[in-house]
Amino acid sequence: MISSVSVRDVRADHPAVPTWLPHVGEERSAPTGESPGGRERQDRTVPTTTFPRSAAEIGAGLRGVVAAATGPGWPGRVLYALALLPAGALGLALYFALFGSVVAVIYGVGLLLILLVLATIRGVAGLERRMLRSLLGVDVPAGERVRRQPGVRTKVRRLVTSAGTWRAVGWLGARVLLGAATLAVLFFATVLCVALRFGLDWNVLNALPLLALMALVVLAALLLLDLLVRLAAAVGPRLLGAGAEQRIAALQAGGRRLADRNRLARDLHDTIGHALTASLLQATAARRTLSPGGDAPVQPEFARQALQHIETNTRAALAELDRALSVLRAEDDGRDLAPFAPPTLADLDELLVGLRDGGLPVALTVDVGTDEVPAALQALAYRVVQEGTTNVLRHAGTPVTVAQVLRLGDTLAVSVHNERPEQQDSRPGPGGGRGLAGLHERTRAAGGTLTAGPTPSGGFELCVVLPLAGAA
Amino acid sequence: MTLRLVLVDDDVLVRSGLRVILESEPDLTVVGEAGTGREALEVAARTDPDVVLMDVRMPDMDGITATERLIARDPGRPRVLVLTTFEDDDYLFRSLKAGASGFALKRADPDELVDAIRIVARGSSLVLPDLTRRLIASHTPSRARGAAALPELTGREADVLRLVAAGLSNAEIAAEMFLSRETVKTHVSGVLLKLGARDRTQAVIAAYESGFMTA
Numbered sequence: 149m150i151s152s153v154s155v156r157d158v159r160a161d162h163p164a165v166p167t168w169l170p171h172v173g174e175e176r177s178a179p180t181g182e183s184p185g186g187r188e189r190q191d192r193t194v195p196t197t198t199f200p201r202s203a204a205e206i207g208a209g210l211r212g213v214v215a216a217a218t219g220p221g222w223p224g225r226v227l228y229a230l231a232l233l234p235a236g237a238l239g240l241a242l243y244f245a246l247f248g249s250v251v252a253v254i255y256g257v258g259l260l261l262i263l264l265v266l267a268t269i270r271g272v273a274g275l276e277r278r279m280l281r282s283l284l285g286v287d288v289p290a291g292e293r294v295r296r297q298p299g300v301r302t303k304v305r306r307l308v309t310s311a312g313t314w315r316a317v318g319w320l321g322a323r324v325l326l327g328a329a330t331l332a333v334l335f336f337a338t339v340l341c342v343a344l345r346f347g348l349d350w351n352v353l354n355a356l357p358l359l360a361l362m363a364l365v366v367l368a369a370l371l372l373l374d375l376l377v378r379l380a381a382a383v384g385p386r387l388l389g390a391g392a393e394q395r396i397a398a399l400q401a402g403g404r405r406l407a408d409r410n411r412l413a414r415d416l417h418d419t420i421g422h423a424l425t426a427s428l429l430q431a432t433a434a435r436r437t438l439s440p441g442g443d444a445p446v447q448p449e450f451a452r453q454a455l456q457h458i459e460t461n462t463r464a465a466l467a468e469l470d471r472a473l474s475v476l477r478a479e480d481d482g483r484d485l486a487p488f489a490p491p492t493l494a495d496l497d498e499l500l501v502g503l504r505d506g507g508l509p510v511a512l513t514v515d516v517g518t519d520e521v522p523a524a525l526q527a528l529a530y531r532v533v534q535e536g537t538t539n540v541l542r543h544a545g546t547p548v549t550v551a552q553v554l555r556l557g558d559t560l561a562v563s564v565h566n567e568r569p570e571q572q573d574s575r576p577g578p579g580g581g582r583g584l585a586g587l588h589e590r591t592r593a594a595g596g597t598l599t600a601g602p603t604p605s606g607g608f609e610l611c612v613v614l615p616l617a618g619a620a
Numbered sequence: 621m622t623l624r625l626v627l628v629d630d631d632v633l634v635r636s637g638l639r640v641i642l643e644s645e646p647d648l649t650v651v652g653e654a655g656t657g658r659e660a661l662e663v664a665a666r667t668d669p670d671v672v673l674m675d676v677r678m679p680d681m682d683g684i685t686a687t688e689r690l691i692a693r694d695p696g697r698p699r700v701l702v703l704t705t706f707e708d709d710d711y712l713f714r715s716l717k718a719g720a721s722g723f724a725l726k727r728a729d730p731d732e733l734v735d736a737i738r739i740v741a742r743g744s745s746l747v748l749p750d751l752t753r754r755l756i757a758s759h760t761p762s763r764a765r766g767a768a769a770l771p772e773l774t775g776r777e778a779d780v781l782r783l784v785a786a787g788l789s790n791a792e793i794a795a796e797m798f799l800s801r802e803t804v805k806t807h808v809s810g811v812l813l814k815l816g817a818r819d820r821t822q823a824v825i826a827a828y829e830s831g832f833m834t835a
Contacts (some may be wrong), residue, residue, distance in 0.1 A: 417706060422631070425705050425726045429637025432730055436644045444644060457633050542633070585630060585679040 224283035228380070229373045231279070233334075236327010239320040242269055246317070266307055266317075273316035273388050280384045284377070288389040319387035326376055333376075337369035416472055418586045423465035430454040430461075460541045464534075467499070491530040493518055493553060499530070500551070503537050507546045510537060516555040525614055528590055529553050529562045535587055536564025536610040544569035544608060559596075560614045568606030587612070623741050626652040626667060628660040628683065629675040629703065634726065638673065641730050648737065657681025661689055669698045670741050674720070676704055676711045684711070684718045691719035695818050701740045701747070713759040721819050722747025743819050749787025752821065760828040772814050778832075780807040784820055785827045 242265065249261035280286040307313060344362050348354075434454035437447040471491065491499075493514055500512050512533075521529070533551045540549050549566040584600065591598040596614035603609050625642060627635045627650055635653050642648045652667040654660040658681045664672055672690065674683040687700045702715040702723040712723050724736040724747065736747045746752050773781065783793045794804045808820070817823040827833040 421705050426631055426633040426637070428727055429634050429641070431637075433637040433640035436640055436730075440644055447640075450640065454637070461633070585677060588679055 221283075221285055224285070225374065225377050228279065228283045228377050229330075232330040232373070232376060232380075233327055235276075235323050236325075236330065238272065239323035239327065242272065242320055243324065263304060263307060266313055269316050269320060270307070270313055273312075273319060276319065276384065277388050280381065280388070284381045286381050286385060288385045290389070315387045319384070322380075322383055322387060326380055329376055330373065333369050333372045337365055340365045412472060412476075414586075415468070419468040420465045420472070423461040423468075427458045427461045427465075430457050434458075457542065460538070464538050464541075492523065492526040493521065493529060495530060496533055496551070496553070499534060500537070503541070508537065508541055508549055509546065510540075510549040510551060512551045512553075514553045516553060516560065520555065521560060521616065525560055525594065525616070528594060528612075528614065529560065531587060531590070532562040532610065532612045533564055535584060539584070539610070540564070540566045540608070547607065555616070556613075558615060558617050560616050561611065562614070563609060563611040565603060565609035565611075566607045584610075622647055622649050623671060623737065624649055624651045624667065624669040625737065626650070626654065626660065626663055626669040626672045626698070628654045628657070628663075628672060628678070628686070630655050630678040634675075642734065642737075645734050648734065657683055657686030657689075660686045661693075664690060664698060665693075671737055672698050672700050673737070674700050674702050674715075676702060676715060684715050687715055687718040687720050691818070695719075699740045699743075699819070701736060707751075709755060709759070713755055716752070716756065716821055716825065719818065719822070721821050722752065724748070744791075745789035746784075746787050746820055746824065753785065753787050753824065756825055756828050757833070760825075773811065777807055777811045777814070780804065781811050781815075781823065781827055781832065784808065784811070785824045785833045 245265045246262070246269075249265050252261055253259055274290070277288045277290060280288050341362055344358055344365070348358065350358060431454065434451040437450045437454075440446060493516070496512055496514065500510055503510055518526070533553070537549060537551060540547065544566055547566045547569040549564065551564045552562070554561045588598055591612050591614065594614050596612055598610075598612045600610045601608070625648060627638050627642075629635050629638070632655070635655075639650045639653070643650055651669055652663040654663045656678050660672065660674065660681075660683075674687055676683040683702060687702070690698065690700060700715075700720040702712065702720045703726050704712060704723055705726050707725065715723065721740045721743070722736060724733055728736070739745050739747050779797065780793060783796060788796065790801055790804045790808065793799075793808075794801045797804070799807075811817075812819070812823055815823050815826045817826055824833075
């Protein structure tokens with residue numbers, strides 16, 4: 149019955165080894181920490197015994213203790229134990245430095261000093277994480293990287309407000325306590341040994357039991373130190389790792405990035421992909437009309453129009469490419485993609501400058517506060533203006549055009565309308581551009597309505613009305 | 621014989637470019653244009669084209685739905701060639717399932733595009749055989765039921781279907797099996813009839829979905 153029980157299983161049952169602490173050997177194999185599920189599985193396979201029932205079990209238990217003490221990670225644990233005292237001293241020193249700089253603030257000179265101490269504490273926390281990983285095999289995921297934040301002011305703000313900083317301060321407190329405990333263990337063990345050796349009269353009769361007693365004291369001290377190391381391994385991840393809120397934030401950021409990427413891909417498909425396709429077909433057709441096969445006539449007028457379409461399409465595609473690349477570059481620099489990806493109402497000015505360069509006399513009215521409109525709606529409004537103005541260029545040439553973004557009660561109204569074109573050199577197709585189909589979809593998704601059609605005065609109007617409430 | 625075409629795309633620039641490119645071919649003539657799937661149905665009913673060149677994403681009614689409706693109206697005519705900007709697997713497979721005879725990229729060389737139209741009209745081969753076969757194979761769950769799933773085929777017809785599904789044209793199959801082209805044509809017709817398939821593309825889908833061909 150015993151022969152099938154592995155050392156590991158016995159340890160899990162053996163009362164001498166606290167199973168509630170993550171065990172170093174297991175941390176190696178499962179870096180995320182001991183899972184409660186794992187222990188339940190062991191409980192099912194091995195009947196739970198509170199006391200060792202036979203000599204064989206005691207033997208197996210002892211082997212378990214020895215294996216735990218000299219397990220695969222024992223050199224690392226010895227090193228970690230040796231570092232308990234100096235690390236405790238360092239923690240104490242940093243606490244003094246922190247309190248000292250707080251006192252100095254009162255005298256008006258210590259603000260920089262506090263920041264310096266906090267930064268040092270975060271640095272020490274990084275070293276501690278590395279120590280836990282390399283010596284004890286406990287993997288501690290780092291939290292927010294203050295160093296990666298853009299700008300000195302953000303860095304300083306995050307340094308002071310980050311929960312990670314204050315958890316690191318808490319860890320230093322734990323370090324001081326661990327150091328004190330180590331000191332106490334060493335002190336009492338030494339005192340006991342000295343007392344045993346010099347406080348008693350040794351003779352032939354009691355020498356052996358006294359020696360055994362001393363050995364027991366040393367063993368107890370070692371076990372206590374081991375317990376302290378395990379404590380550090382258990383508490384460390386909580387204080388040094390990313391907090392729950394940070395892990396959730398990281399997950400959310402990941403999801404947002406994915407959504408941003410998908411949106412970017414769809415945008416590229418709708419804008420650049422489509423503009424290039426139309427340009428390619430126009431160019432191919434133009435070439436054919438200039439040098440037709442057989443007895444077909446040369447059509448320079450078609451070629452001229454085709455070139456104009458290609459010019460308009462390519463200009464719009466390049467502007468979109470520019471924006472897409474800036475988004476990708478922003479992400480490359482390690483900055484969050486989200487704040488850069490969607491265009492905002494503020495970007496409309498730049499868009500219209502480009503169109504005016506292209507010869508379109510266009511006026512823009514934005515009569516709504518930027519902070520009244522959720523980011524998603526701002527991006528949609530930008531798209532409406534972009535699509536509307538591009539379509540004017542495509543289908544009507546360069547008539548006078550007015551773009552408006554207005555707040556009407558609880559709705560946001562975005563419209564682009566143009567006067568009657570002077571010469572109707574392109575067909576005002578009912579379908580409009582490819583983007584119009586995409587806009588339809590997005591407007592519907594946002595709970596709004598899209599209308600597009602000719603105006604009584606001979607122009608064309610695109611109008612999108614979006615609900616402002618509950619759209620965020 | 622002139623092939624009558626209808627162009628369906630929501631962008632006038634794409635349509636006008638395509639029209640010029642295709643009309644420069646002596647055997648092709650564009651008899652109608654449409655900007656949405658719904659318009660396409662109406663234009664096709666009015667003009668009775670041989671081949672409809674169908675965009676996928678359009679407002680009002682997309683190309684996949686329009687293809688389905690066209691095929692449901694008359695399985696024989698017109699055939700549908702799907703035009704796409706990007707090789708979006710899902711859209712393309714869905715359009716083949718809806719009954720399109722093949723697909724071509726809008727960025728394809730004009731000669732390739734014209735070839736694809738002629739192939740679709742004649743039905744003597746798959747359009748973009750490798751791409752089409754891979755697309756169908758990768759979208760069909762492999763059931764590995766083996767040839768037993770299509771028992772009504774004769775040995776010869778089964779061989780022909782295997783080569784059709786591999787993307788070979790009638791001429792290539794004739795060379796492979798040491799048969800005349802006419803004989804191959806007869807076998808292919810027999811296979812299509814027994815599978816209830818309108819054209820080779822649908823036969824290949826049936827071959828994969830029944831487990832006769834495995835991915």
